[in-house]
Amino acid sequence: MCLLGEVDNKEMILNRYGNIVNEFWNDIPNHYNNVFLDEYIIMPNHIHGIIIIENNLVGTEQCSVPKETFIKNYGLISKIVKSFKESCVKTIRLQYQDFIFAFQRSFYDHIIRSEKSLNAIKQYIKENPLKWELNEDNPINWKS
Numbered sequence: 029m030c031l032l033g034e035v036d037n038k039e040m041i042l043n044r045y046g047n048i049v050n051e052f053w054n055d056i057p058n059h060y061n062n063v064f065l066d067e068y069i070i071m072p073n074h075i076h077g078i079i080i081i082e083n084n085l086v087g088t089e090q091c092s093v094p095k096e097t098f099i100k101n102y103g104l105i106s107k108i109v110k111s112f113k114e115s116c117v118k119t120i121r122l123q124y125q126d127f128i129f130a131f132q133r134s135f136y137d138h139i140i141r142s143e144k145s146l147n148a149i150k151q152y153i154k155e156n157p158l159k160w161e162l163n164e165d166n167p168i169n170w171k172s
Contacts, residue, residue, distance in 0.1 A: 045124075053068060056079065063081055069157065073167070078146075105137055
C-alpha cells in the first residue's frame with residue numbers, strides 16, 4: 029500500500045506519514061554511536077537507505093574479530109531498523125489513530141564493500157522516483 033506519499037512528475041512527495049518516517053529516519057544517528065546516514069529515499073510504499081556503521085572491527089564469517097566486539101555489534105542493523113519501524117508505527121498510530129499502519133515484517137540488507145558499489149547504490153536510490161512508473165513495487169505494475 030502506498031501510505032508514505034506519491035510520486036508526482038518523477039518527484040517523491042511525502043504525505044503526513046511519510047514526513048513522520050522521514051523525521052525518524054534522520055533521527056537514527058542520535059541514538060547510536062558511530063552510526064551515520066548516507067543517501068536515502070522514502071518512496072510511496074518502501075524506503076531505500078544507506079546506514080553507515082563506522083567500526084573497523086566489523087566481522088564476517090570469513091574474518092574473526094574479538095569476541096566482545098562481535099557481541100557488541102552483532103545484530104546492530106536489525107536493532108536500528110526494528111527501533112526505527114517501531115517508532116514510526118507508534119507515532120502514526122498515536123497521532124492519527126491509524127491502527128492498520130504497519131511496515132512489512134522484515135527488510136533487505138546488503139553490505140557495501142567498495143566505493144564502486146556505494147556509488148552505484150547511491151545512484152539507484154537517487155533515480156528511484158524517476159523510474160517509479162516501471163518499478164516492481166509500484167502497485168500499477170502488480171499482476172493480479
